[in-house]
Amino acid sequence: MTGAxxxxxxxxxxxxxxxMLVFYVFPLVQVLWLSxxxxxxxLQNYERLLERRALHRIWWTTLQICVMTTVITVALGYxxxxxxxxxxxxxxxxMMFCVLLTLWLSVLVRAFAWMMLLRGEGxxxxxxxxxxxxxxxxxxxxxxxxxxxxMVHFMLPLAVLPIYSNMTGIEGRLVSxxxxxxxxxxxxxxxxxxxxxxPGLIAASILVFVFSLxxxxxxxxxxxxxxVMISEYxxxxxxxxxxxxxxxxxxxxxxFSVLLSLGLVARVVDLRQxxxxx
Amino acid sequence: MSILKTAYEKDLYPEIADxxxxxxxxxxxxxxxxxxxxxxxxxRGFLGALTAIGALTVPGIGGTAKAAADELVIxxxxxxxxxxxxxxxxxxxxxASGIKVVVDGTGPLASKIRAMVESGAVTWDVCDTGAATTxxxxxxxxxxxxxxxxxxxxxxxxxxxxxxxxxxYLFSYILAYNKAKMDKxxxxxxxxxxxxxxxxxRTLRKQPNGMLExxxxxxxxxxxxIYPIDFDLVTEKFKxxxxxxxxxxxxxQSQELFRTGEVVxxxxxxxxxxxxxxxxxxxxxxxxxxxxxxxxxxxxxxxxPAGTKxxxxxxxxxxxPADQVKLFLIMGNGPANPAAAALVPEDRRFADPGQPDNxxxxxxxDARWYKAxxxxxxxxxxxxxxxxxxxxxxx
Numbered sequence: 001m002t003g004a005x006x007x008x009x010x011x012x013x014x015x016x017x018x019x020m021l022v023f024y025v026f027p028l029v030q031v032l033w034l035s036x037x038x039x040x041x042x043l044q045n046y047e048r049l050l051e052r053r054a055l056h057r058i059w060w061t062t063l064q065i066c067v068m069t070t071v072i073t074v075a076l077g078y079x080x081x082x083x084x085x086x087x088x089x090x091x092x093x094x095m096m097f098c099v100l101l102t103l104w105l106s107v108l109v110r111a112f113a114w115m116m117l118l119r120g121e122g123x124x125x126x127x128x129x130x131x132x133x134x135x136x137x138x139x140x141x142x143x144x145x146x147x148x149x150x151m152v153h154f155m156l157p158l159a160v161l162p163i164y165s166n167m168t169g170i171e172g173r174l175v176s177x178x179x180x181x182x183x184x185x186x187x188x189x190x191x192x193x194x195x196x197x198x199p200g201l202i203a204a205s206i207l208v209f210v211f212s213l214x215x216x217x218x219x220x221x222x223x224x225x226x227x228v229m230i231s232e233y234x235x236x237x238x239x240x241x242x243x244x245x246x247x248x249x250x251x252x253x254x255x256f257s258v259l260l261s262l263g264l265v266a267r268v269v270d271l272r273q274x275x276x277x278x
Numbered sequence: 279m280s281i282l283k284t285a286y287e288k289d290l291y292p293e294i295a296d297x298x299x300x301x302x303x304x305x306x307x308x309x310x311x312x313x314x315x316x317x318x319x320x321x322r323g324f325l326g327a328l329t330a331i332g333a334l335t336v337p338g339i340g341g342t343a344k345a346a347a348d349e350l351v352i353x354x355x356x357x358x359x360x361x362x363x364x365x366x367x368x369x370x371x372x373x374a375s376g377i378k379v380v381v382d383g384t385g386p387l388a389s390k391i392r393a394m395v396e397s398g399a400v401t402w403d404v405c406d407t408g409a410a411t412t413x414x415x416x417x418x419x420x421x422x423x424x425x426x427x428x429x430x431x432x433x434x435x436x437x438x439x440x441x442x443x444x445x446x447y448l449f450s451y452i453l454a455y456n457k458a459k460m461d462k463x464x465x466x467x468x469x470x471x472x473x474x475x476x477x478x479x480r481t482l483r484k485q486p487n488g489m490l491e492x493x494x495x496x497x498x499x500x501x502x503x504i505y506p507i508d509f510d511l512v513t514e515k516f517k518x519x520x521x522x523x524x525x526x527x528x529x530x531q532s533q534e535l536f537r538t539g540e541v542v543x544x545x546x547x548x549x550x551x552x553x554x555x556x557x558x559x560x561x562x563x564x565x566x567x568x569x570x571x572x573x574x575x576x577x578x579x580x581x582x583p584a585g586t587k588x589x590x591x592x593x594x595x596x597x598x599p600a601d602q603v604k605l606f607l608i609m610g611n612g613p614a615n616p617a618a619a620a621l622v623p624e625d626r627r628f629a630d631p632g633q634p635d636n637x638x639x640x641x642x643x644d645a646r647w648y649k650a651x652x653x654x655x656x657x658x659x660x661x662x663x664x665x666x667x668x669x670x671x672x673x
Binding site for chain 2: 039044048051052053054055057058061119120121141142220223224225226227228233236238239240241242243
């Protein structure tokens with residue numbers, strides 16, 4: 001590529017780059033800066049991370065919920081994606097439409113829908129009571145169970161799409177070859193198909209885990225204040241106690257945890273390949 | 279300069295189209311102003327963004343104050359309160375002073391007030407906050423002291439006349455319950471905590487404010503032993519009850535939990551209990567016994583556009599007992615002027631926290647305790663309590 005051509009390409013992306021710098025990178029640096037200067041310069045905000053038991057618990061809760069959400073979502077997503085590769089064209093289109101449909105629904109609408117279903121006098125409990133399966137309504141809402149249901153529901157398309165796109169690239173004849181060489185259906189899946197679909201699984205896990213870390217509305221609504229994740233606590237520090245130093249410290253730690261987890265994964269797999277950049 | 283102000287004003291009065299520059303530029307400013315107001319960026323970030331898009335070339339943006347106070351912006355929490363404030367406080371003040379009053383319902387979050395003042399882009403004159411928020415904002419050094427040569431201290435109930443805020447109404451955290459769903463009637467916080475005798479889900483507020491006092495009562499403390507709050511004791515009390523509790527974050531949510539039958543009892547605001555009482559044909563009632571009274575307060579941000587005098591004049595005007603009763607009749611907020619108690623119609627007195635009978639049964643929330651140091655690092659009791667409460671309730 002000649003220098004002049006390269007310059008033209010740079011000019012083409014310059015507006016986008018400038019917008020990113022001004023509206024993304026710059027405020028982000030401000031956040032990092034506040035975390036070491038509010039209320040006075042020093043690392044006292046980061047010290048709190050070690051000292052305060054409440055913060056430990058919130059991080060632990062966040063981590064547990066994110067891991068559980070990721071495992072369940074990716075497992076369910078894998079099944080859906082696998083089914084999509086096996087069914088006929090018309091069914092595949094219908095399934096893809098359903099997956100994308102939930103992606104387009106507002107996160108608030110989805111959370112409220114789950115509340116209508118799960119609450120004490122909600123559809124699920126009413127149904128079970130009418131069928132005589134239970135006498136007292138089950139406590140389905142305002143706990144970790146509800147939060148994970150809501151998050152899995154939100155994340156499912158994010159898992160299905162990368163897994164499915166990976167699976168469509170897997171050579172189907174390899175599985176047939178394994179079968180013709182005497183492998184059972186399970187063996188041909190476990191020894192041939194599953195390893196080939198690993199990049200999709202990893203991409204889906206990263207996407208879901210990273211999205212889960214910053215989740216806010218769903219835990220706030222479905223958790224009923226009993227499931228407090230880190231983003232909720234950041235909101236409290238920003239809006240209610242006005243301790244911006246602490247809020248920006250937590251945001252910074254959250255950001256670096258995401259980068260760190262990506263870095264760890266990158267040691268094992270080629271991220272550019274996983275996300276289809278090459 | 280004008281763009282900056284316009285960016286906020288567009289939020290306040292969307293019907294006003296300004297004669298600014300290009301559409302895109304305005305849009306950028308609006309985004310930045312929103313972020314600033316939300317506290318996502320600070321003043322320097324905001325200015326940097328404006329300079330970058332060429333919206334700002336004038337150094338020093340602190341001079342938003344108008345020379346003539348021809349308009350006063352009151353900020354409250356929206357919904358029906360916008361019209362109610364206009365009727366009760368806005369119209370009488372405009373009549374007396376000729377200053378137009380605009381009521382903005384976007385909600386004077388402490389973070390928004392701080393962001394506005396620190397960016398020098400203040401568009402609010404008088405903010406409707408609370409006693410605890412007043413102390414937080416005072417500490418952040420972003421509000422003005424109340425001028426008690428204009429505002430009359432004797433027209434405020436008890437000592438809700440703080441240096442940086444003055445009561446505009448009273449409200450209480452009370453024990454509300456759905457009597458249609460209960461065999462017995464709870465009369466104290468000890469009953470509220472007694473899940474064996476009073477089965478069913480309860481609701482507590484998402485913030486510890488008003489809940490700590492109830493927990494102290496439930497632990498057997500008498501009204502004069504509530505403060506200082508014993509953190510270890512209340513932690514134990516909240517642990518006892520958390521599995522039977524849903525928390526509410528907004529007033530409307532507390533109402534919703536009763537309406538949908540999710541809870542049978544709650545520590546909620548008396549205004550919401552009163553609405554529930556009307557909505558549910560008297561099923562939901564409440565007791566003033568061991569209620570926790572606190573005050574809504576007027577705050578004036580530093581550098582407010584209409585100037586200090588107009589803001590103080592408005593606050594003084596809003597002390598009129600008849601106007602406060604007007605607000606009470608529309609919204610349920612108890613008048614803060616003791617002279618108003620006798621003006622409340624007799625059939626509504628049961629819902630007024632400031633009536634002598636109701637008052638005697640309640641304790642006065644001590645905002646100063648909330649502001650005092652907790653002795654845990656640099657945390658105030660308020661900050662420590664919030665941390666502790668989140669920890670206990672989510673444990």
